[in-house]
Amino acid sequence: MFELLLGVPLIVLLCCVLLRRLNRKYFVLSLCKRLQAEDGSPLESKIAVMPGRTRFGNNFDLLNFTPSTVFNFMRDSCANARGRNYLWYFFGSPMYNVIRAEEAEEIFQSTKLLTKNVVYDLLRPFLGEGLLTSTDQKWHARRKALTPAFHFNVLQSFLAIFKEECHKLVKVLHESVESEALVLNQVIPQFTLNNICETALGVKLDDMAEGFQYRESIHAIEAVILQRICNPFLYNSLYFYLYGDYRKHIDSLKIAHDFSSSIIERRRRDFKRKELGGVDDFGKKQRYAMLDTLLAAEADGQIDHQGICDEVNTFMFEGYDTTSTCLIFTLLMLALHEDVQERCLEEVSALPEDTDSISVFQFNELVFLECVIKESLRMFPSVPFIGRQCTEECVVNGLVMPRDTHINIHIYDIMRDPRHFPNPNAFQPERFLPENTVDRHPFAFVPFSAGQRNCIGQKFAILEIKVLLAAVLRNFKILPVTRFEDLTIENGIVLRTQQKVKVKLVQRVG
Numbered sequence: 001m002f003e004l005l006l007g008v009p010l011i012v013l014l015c016c017v018l019l020r021r022l023n024r025k026y027f028v029l030s031l032c033k034r035l036q037a038e039d040g041s042p043l044e045s046k047i048a049v050m051p052g053r054t055r056f057g058n059n060f061d062l063l064n065f066t067p068s069t070v071f072n073f074m075r076d077s078c079a080n081a082r083g084r085n086y087l088w089y090f091f092g093s094p095m096y097n098v099i100r101a102e103e104a105e106e107i108f109q110s111t112k113l114l115t116k117n118v119v120y121d122l123l124r125p126f127l128g129e130g131l132l133t134s135t136d137q138k139w140h141a142r143r144k145a146l147t148p149a150f151h152f153n154v155l156q157s158f159l160a161i162f163k164e165e166c167h168k169l170v171k172v173l174h175e176s177v178e179s180e181a182l183v184l185n186q187v188i189p190q191f192t193l194n195n196i197c198e199t200a201l202g203v204k205l206d207d208m209a210e211g212f213q214y215r216e217s218i219h220a221i222e223a224v225i226l227q228r229i230c231n232p233f234l235y236n237s238l239y240f241y242l243y244g245d246y247r248k249h250i251d252s253l254k255i256a257h258d259f260s261s262s263i264i265e266r267r268r269r270d271f272k273r274k275e276l277g278g279v280d281d282f283g284k285k286q287r288y289a290m291l292d293t294l295l296a297a298e299a300d301g302q303i304d305h306q307g308i309c310d311e312v313n314t315f316m317f318e319g320y321d322t323t324s325t326c327l328i329f330t331l332l333m334l335a336l337h338e339d340v341q342e343r344c345l346e347e348v349s350a351l352p353e354d355t356d357s358i359s360v361f362q363f364n365e366l367v368f369l370e371c372v373i374k375e376s377l378r379m380f381p382s383v384p385f386i387g388r389q390c391t392e393e394c395v396v397n398g399l400v401m402p403r404d405t406h407i408n409i410h411i412y413d414i415m416r417d418p419r420h421f422p423n424p425n426a427f428q429p430e431r432f433l434p435e436n437t438v439d440r441h442p443f444a445f446v447p448f449s450a451g452q453r454n455c456i457g458q459k460f461a462i463l464e465i466k467v468l469l470a471a472v473l474r475n476f477k478i479l480p481v482t483r484f485e486d487l488t489i490e491n492g493i494v495l496r497t498q499q500k501v502k503v504k505l506v507q508r509v510g
């Protein structure tokens with residue numbers, strides 16, 4: 001009896017001591033290894049370690065969130081970190097959050113940190129192992145094969161497509177002049193989806209019976225991915241199967257995948273018959289599409305049918321919402337800043353009258369318009385954060401990161417850092433005039449990411465955006481309807497607003 005009375009407290013004491021020791025290296029209640037400073041100093045002297053809401057690290061901080069609360073949570077974390085990068089212990093892994101350009105640089109430049117983190121797993125059912133989600137050899141080979149699809153000459157051929165879609169949209173906008181307000185979210189996404197569909201797949205979505213269903217399926221896929229982003233329990237496939245919109249997701253994926261797969265099959269038949277450059281089903285001359293680069297790679301044995309599907313779906317996904325988000329925010333900013341709008345109008349008025357004759361070079365020369373687009377991307381980056389993962393223990397920013405540590409680079413916060421962009425919440429396109437960028441940190445402005453895994457479509461996107469903005473500015477004066485204070489920003493797959501963005505267009509005369 002005496003032994004028992006003495007033994008039990010001793011064992012408890014021993015367990016407590018062991019647990020304390022273990023807890024120094026491992027965050028026991030969050031089931032993960034801790035980060036350590038490489039030089040042995042306390043971690044808190046290097047970065048901010050965010051206390052969780054419970055004793056289980058930050059595991060339960062993000063439960064039942066909505067897209068807007070996810071956005072606010074990230075901004076609050078950034079504010080609480082007081083200008084330092086910060087750490088969460090989150091569902092079995094440390095999650096290192098970078099909000100400073102200086103440390104982001106090392107990650108962007110690293111040739112080892114190329115693997116994407118857990119958030120991208122949610123995209124895999126849609127995108128498979130496409131350029132955005134793949135890693136290692138597969139990514140290297142695909143990136144190399146696809147780079148020519150974004151060559152300057154190819155962009156030149158896409159310009160005609162952008163202009164055609166632009167004419168169509170401007171017609172619709174003329175009809176809106178009579179109305180009280182134009183809802184940008186109702187017209188801009190259709191423009192960018194049509195553009196990416198024709199440039200990537202070589203088909204005109206508006207001419208296709210399945211076009212509407214495809215568009216709807218893309219929206220439905222996004223909605224489910226968003227649902228999962230907002231509840232980390234739904235990252236787990238079984239939990240998602242049991243409690244998420246699993247069935248709906250599978251149905252929408254099937255529609256989107258069948259659509260792209262059938263177009264690929266059709267184009268492959270033409271490709272094999274060497275009929276590219278001939279006429280399509282509607283009797284029109286076939287133009288180059290990015291898909292052709294993939295079919296040529298298939299003929300060389302570099303990629304299979306599934307690989308082509310994954311890449312095409314990735315282009316559709318990456319090239320659609322990102323660009324429309326940027327266009328919507330830029331048009332809103334132009335409406336809210338009349339002086340900026342007038343300066344842009346002055347610049348685009350110097351372009352030739354005949355829109356069809358404007359070249360890529362001439363669009364490139366719209367320097368101030370580009371400053372406006374950049375400033376809009378700085379304040380409202382379509383992709384507010386990106387993720388990486390350590391596939392083995394590594395040292396990053398002087399921190400020893402255990403295997404599977406997640407890294408989030410918060411592009412949004414980096415580009416609102418007052419050290420690099422004084423008065424960061426003010427819309428000031430002049431910041432991007434060449435003379436004002438000389439001393440800026442090279443990684444302070446990164447809306448397209450940077451380093452090896454930067455956006456392959458950035459020139460494509462800027463050209464597409466410029467073509468539409470120039471046409472809108474030449475035809476209409478844009479007046480504000482939505483005030484900035486009316487908007488709630490959300491962290492969806494891309495940055496967006498909870499409310500629809502409205503402007504009023506007034507036809508320009510002369």
Ligand code: HEM
Binds near residue numbers: 131196
């Ligand atoms: C304003 C428009 C756009 C923005 C802000 C944007 C931003 C980005 C960012 C931040 C990344 C890095 C993602 C990451 O590391 O997780 C990325 C990657 C990518 N983007 Fe874009 N993007 C835009 C338009 C486009 C367009 C139009 C296309 C295709 C036509 C495209 C295709 C891609 C692809 C394929 C990747 C993956 C590249 C790789 O990992 O090698 N993007 N984009």
